Amino acid sequence: MRRTYTEGMLYMGPAVLLSLAILALPLGYVLYTSLFDPHFTLQAYTDLLSSKLFERSLLTTIEVSVTAAVVSLLLGYPVALHLARQPPRKRALYMILVLLPFWTSVLVKSYAFTVILGRDGLINSMLSMIVGQKIVLPMIFNRFGVIVGMTNYLVPFVVMPLLAGLLAIDPALRRAAEIMGAKPARIFFSITLPLSVPGIVAAFSTTTVMSLGFFVIPALLGGPHDMMMANLVDFFTRQTLDWHAASAIGMILLVIVVVISFAATRVRRIAA
Secondary structure (H helix, E strand, O other), rough: HHHHHHHHHHHHHHHHHHHHHHHHHHHHHHHHHHHHHOEOOHHHHHHHOOOHHHHHHHHHHHHHHHHHHHHHHHHHHHHHHHHHOOOOOHHHHHHHHHHHHHHHHHHHHHHHHHHHOOOOOOHHHHHHHHOOOOOOOOOOOHHHHHHHHHHHHHHHHHHHHHHHHHOOOOOHHHHHHHHHOOOOOHHHHHHHHOOEEEHHHHHHHHHHHHHHHOOOOHHOOOHHOOOOOOOOOOHHOOOOOOHHHHHHHHHHHHHHHHHHHHHHHHHHHHOO
């Protein structure tokens, strides 16, 4: 275990140090801005913690992030399971399809969803044509539109860690269970699912952390009640010009990300 950790640090150490060197200056400036006005003060944090707007945005961010991560996990797990059972050449071809969303920017995809999910979009138009009367389902500028847009972006980030975990499962375990007469459902719930828990935890934590900082998708597909923390930072920096509050929000988000990452690491070690 110690040798594996040392080898991992040797490979990852330079990249980690480079990332820290690049991020140290801007993070230090954000921390300084949140604490000095011009003298040391915690006023920005106390004002935020007593603000209803901040409380609502924080709850919305957590709810949307967890929901998007869960939905992405439910959609991505069957895809990863199917890929894991394919021969290597076919799996590589299917991975191209999984990675297709990365070929288009999130901004372009968000505008595309306004065409698909809008009042007169493709889905409502098709339903109206099938039913024979005007159908207007509210699928945009609300929580549903935000979840759809975020899920579309996050599913590939779910498939990759899950696929790595599923490929690490010894195929002999499945064959032994089949020889013993176990049905596919029993094999899945008794062998595949428990052994893929580390991949599930990695996928869930990664997508949750990524969702916490989303800005474009909630801004274009969400409504006034779907303001997330990143949108609140934009509000303070462009509307009220309160850089101290915006910096404090950034530091609070950083603390939340660190806590989630640490908890996910502990859970993965226990599951492994």
